[in-house]
Amino acid sequence: MTEPVPAEGEASPADPHLAPEPAPTGAEGIAQLAAAARRVVDTVVHADPPADAALLAAKLHAIADEIAGSGRISPPRWDNPEHNRDHNPVTGAANPLAPPLTVSADGTGGVVGTATLGFPYQGPPGHVHGGISALLLDHVLGIANAAAGHRAMTAWLRVSYHRPLPLLTECTVRGKRVSSEGRKIRATGTISTGHGTHVSAEGLFVAVRPDLA
Numbered sequence: 049m050t051e052p053v054p055a056e057g058e059a060s061p062a063d064p065h066l067a068p069e070p071a072p073t074g075a076e077g078i079a080q081l082a083a084a085a086r087r088v089v090d091t092v093v094h095a096d097p098p099a100d101a102a103l104l105a106a107k108l109h110a111i112a113d114e115i116a117g118s119g120r121i122s123p124p125r126w127d128n129p130e131h132n133r134d135h136n137p138v139t140g141a142a143n144p145l146a147p148p149l150t151v152s153a154d155g156t157g158g159v160v161g162t163a164t165l166g167f168p169y170q171g172p173p174g175h176v177h178g179g180i181s182a183l184l185l186d187h188v189l190g191i192a193n194a195a196a197g198h199r200a201m202t203a204w205l206r207v208s209y210h211r212p213l214p215l216l217t218e219c220t221v222r223g224k225r226v227s228s229e230g231r232k233i234r235a236t237g238t239i240s241t242g243h244g245t246h247v248s249a250e251g252l253f254v255a256v257r258p259d260l261a
């Protein structure tokens with residue numbers, strides 16, 4: 049049997065533009081999965097209980113089984129900087145729990161990131177849960193320390209809540225190392241919106257012992 053001849057202007061089955069896109073691999077592929085999972089979580093948090101909830105849940109479990117069976121996802125390794133970056137619960141593009149916050153140098157020795165937090169992060173109605181704010185600040189202060197050359201663990205973090213942080217509003221998270229004394233590092237940070245500073249934090253971090261780093 050002969051293949052039908054495509055009409056002029058019609059793409060032939062051999063047209064390279066019709067070739068399926070190469071399957072995403074590695075970090076990019078997992079980031080795509082994480083973005084989809086994030087959307088599922090956001091949708092579930094919003095949902096009225098659907099009549100076919102059990103069927104939908106079974107489908108989600110089937111998808112999780114398929115992902116787990118793909119063999120593509122290896123467990124995150126926290127001693128691997130790339131995995132740390134991709135899988136952490138704040139900036140991790142590969143972690144559906146992460147908003148994710150995007151962080152970069154602020155040009156003054158600190159770091160700055162932005163995120164818009166939705167209903168999965170709700171505490172007081174319409175506002176971000178205080179523990180989530182603390183998480184964002186803890187992590188961004190950690191990044192600020194790392195950017196200043198210190199891999200350090202949080203010893204303590206003091207968080208002050210000045211005004212409720214609204215959901216669905218772009219917020220800016222800043223962090224800066226302010227001093228170092230031996231292995232002890234102090235860093236401060238804020239979460240702000242166009243309405244000013246909502247949350248601030250200061251923390252003591254202790255540099256990872258050289259034999260563990």
Ligand SMILES: CCCCC/C=C\C/C=C\C/C=C\C/C=C\CCCC(=O)SCCNC(=O)CCNC(=O)[C@H](O)C(C)(C)COP(=O)(O)OP(=O)(O)OC[C@H]1O[C@@H](n2cnc3c(N)ncnc32)[C@H](O)[C@@H]1OP(=O)(O)O
Binds near residue numbers: 186252
């Ligand atoms: C291999 C681990 C990898 C860790 C990764 C870290 C950073 C990753 C790198 C890049 C960063 C990028 C992004 C940020 C990523 C992650 C941020 C995550 C933040 C966290 O989520 S992190 C988890 C929560 N965090 C803990 O799970 C800590 C549990 N804890 C311990 O692991 C120990 O407790 C430790 C390490 C804190 C100290 O232990 P240690 O044996 O190394 O040092 P030592 O006890 O000798 O203290 C030395 C001097 O700090 C003073 N000091 C100690 N603790 C104090 C406290 N609480 N208050 C006041 N002063 C304190 C002492 O008084 C002494 O002071 P002095 O020298 O003046 O006497």
